[in-house]
Amino acid sequence: MDELPHTRLSRRLDAFVQRIGDWSSWLWLVLLVVVVLNVVLRYAFGEGRIEFEEIQWHLYATGFLLALGYSVVSDDHIRVDFLRDRFSPRGRAWVELYGTLLLLLPFAALVLWFALPFVASSWRQAEVSAAPGGLPFRWAIKSMLVAGFALLALAAGARLLRVCSFLFGAPEPDAPGGDDAGG
Numbered sequence: 001m002d003e004l005p006h007t008r009l010s011r012r013l014d015a016f017v018q019r020i021g022d023w024s025s026w027l028w029l030v031l032l033v034v035v036v037l038n039v040v041l042r043y044a045f046g047e048g049r050i051e052f053e054e055i056q057w058h059l060y061a062t063g064f065l066l067a068l069g070y071s072v073v074s075d076d077h078i079r080v081d082f083l084r085d086r087f088s089p090r091g092r093a094w095v096e097l098y099g100t101l102l103l104l105l106p107f108a109a110l111v112l113w114f115a116l117p118f119v120a121s122s123w124r125q126a127e128v129s130a131a132p133g134g135l136p137f138r139w140a141i142k143s144m145l146v147a148g149f150a151l152l153a154l155a156a157g158a159r160l161l162r163v164c165s166f167l168f169g170a171p172e173p174d175a176p177g178g179d180d181a182g183g
Helices: 008-024 026-045 050-073 089-124 138-168
Strands: none
Touching (some): 026 050
């Protein structure tokens, strides 16, 4: 919803999540290199490595989880509501408000609620892969679950601020004499 005005806080939150998303986009290139290297080692040299197998799913999970918030900030997430395009900007904002308050934020909170003890237990145990030759830092990949959903909650909060600003009040100006009507 490009017509949503930014507030100071929403702009900062969006910028933070955007930076994390921009940084994590490089993980896909690293993942590609690891997959190609693993395939070459396996089929050209008959030498499969469990470390490469595990780092692949670590990279994939990290990239996916860190992209959740990024997709909300960039408004590139999948929308289920096929009627949305027929709504006015104000109608879309109401759908966004209710969807964020009743679905997105409760879902992120629920995942975080159950993920925190799961990750804390992994940290306490200094959990490692059960596979011989596997990666030693299983707790690190489990931590990405919390990081990803925390970023999603931040992005949803920023989105909520923008929706509320659009529906209930005027946007905050960026600077004296600045126009903050852009999206």
